[in-house]
Amino acid sequence: MASYDILGLGNAVVDVIAPTDDDFLVANNLHKGTMQLIDEARAEKLYAAMGQTTIVSGGSAANTIIGAAHLGCRTAFIGKVKADPLGDIFAHDIRSARVSFTSLPAKDGAASARCLVLVTPDGQRTMNTFLGACQNLTPEDVDPSLVASSEIIYLEGYLWDPPEAKRAFLKASDLARAAGKRVALSLSDAFCVDRYRDEFLDLIRDRRIDILFANESELHSLYQTADFETALELLREEDILAVVTRSEKGSIIVTREETQAVHAFPVETVIDTTGAGDLFAAGFLTGLVKNMGLPECARLGALAAAEIIQHYGARPQADLKALAIENGLL
């Protein structure tokens, strides 16, 4: 079997994105900047009310894996779609980035997942996810030899929403640890942390996770504190490699030994922040794969995030590798 730098495991989702305004969010009872799970009926109703859409493959971990592939990593992805139009789009797009994607599509059951993303003029995205076929990702989809032949296993917190996917997550994590590989987790969003706080903390404290990605609000949610310094100190005590992203304020690398702040790349106009955290992780993990210093890893993450927020959708449009070379980061 081929070997991979990074193997991602996540919900296979296609994003259906539309610009909107704050009034629309209020009228539809949507909480700005968060991800909310919806059923198919609600998905159809919301879609009917949305404006002109742009459809781009997404999924948090999938975005990260594709970003890493663009940056030159050998990558693979495990996720579940149905054999339907949105599933075909997801599979086409991830493979077009030369990511190995061999998960079999479901022949029946729920339709492929979609995330209705509403983007307000401030560049914030409000996400409404119908998980559909993602509910059918099971431990059987996790191939032990694929895990064992990958240096880093990247998991998204959102996997805890479909119950079977959570078991797949744990299987992948256990296999990776047993094979001496590193496991990275993205906390996904503050409400996701709120749903699974204790379980995520257990993952960290049971040493099932080596690398943790969180943004500020996820961190606050994890430790249930409004004080950033307190949260950072609690994070330091976990004794893992953690990275806290802070949008235009850059990121903070936290280990037992030290706390380092790293700048963001300034961006003229933010169009859509969808995928900023995902692409940060892509850059950071690529840096780790290439044995770069931690601050350089964070800079590469910031560069990838800066590209993604300058257009709609969470898949790179510019040549990320060339951009990194231009900036002396690869």
Added chain:
Amino acid sequence: MASYDILGLGNAVVDVIAPTDDDFLVANNLHKGTMQLIDEARAEKLYAAMGQTTIVSGGSAANTIIGAAHLGCRTAFIGKVKADPLGDIFAHDIRSARVSFTSLPAKDGAASARCLVLVTPDGQRTMNTFLGACQNLTPEDVDPSLVASSEIIYLEGYLWDPPEAKRAFLKASDLARAAGKRVALSLSDAFCVDRYRDEFLDLIRDRRIDILFANESELHSLYQTADFETALELLREEDILAVVTRSEKGSIIVTREETQAVHAFPVETVIDTTGAGDLFAAGFLTGLVKNMGLPECARLGALAAAEIIQHYGARPQADLKALAIENGLL
């Protein structure tokens, strides 16, 4: 029945857009900057070879109508989709712009049309259209009362590709003329002009057309001359209202009485020129509807075109009306 400022008749197409490079065009025998008709098998093969896609509703005349709706015109559209996922996307998107779209979707037959758009780093698009359900647009889809209640009927040259759609075009044009309404035609592309040159010239000379939109290469193709001045002179002699678009060089308004050059709006970075001509027509026709002077119509067209080439896809992302007001054009 409600009355409309502009009624569009065109192929109902969803664009599947991917960035590419010149090598890909050469390897796949594609002629840069043109639209080529393909069958379903070829569409599937080309899609499989394409990179990560962005899916946005398109269709030349549909883009124009949506642009005009954004600029505040009351608009309607006639076009044929199948009741399938791409057809649903097209219908959702055009209605979300408050365009009246009442054409019934086909229940069987060919799938909804798609245009595989390959965008090279120079911002040029190379289009590969599978017409599918558009082949099923017939004269029966043209409601006489809808035509009679619309001030301007806008037709795309591409309608001459599906034989039945051509008959629908002629029916709409005849009805409009009989009702004392104006008929506008966009020549669509130079190869389309090459396919139907004599018929397009007959349309003009038989007074079935009042307003003609062409870009430089379409104009050269129409009169089979490489000399721009010669082509302009021949156009002048047609004695209709014609507008020749010239990308960053602006546009030229040609009537029997005078020839006026109008500047383009400068753009910092061209991302994707898809829809530039369509949106120019949207602005120009909106100007006519609002009884603006011809140079102001062309400036409004240039403004709408400038917005569209700064992002992927041929549907506006900015608030075109606000942009026009900001620039003193509405």
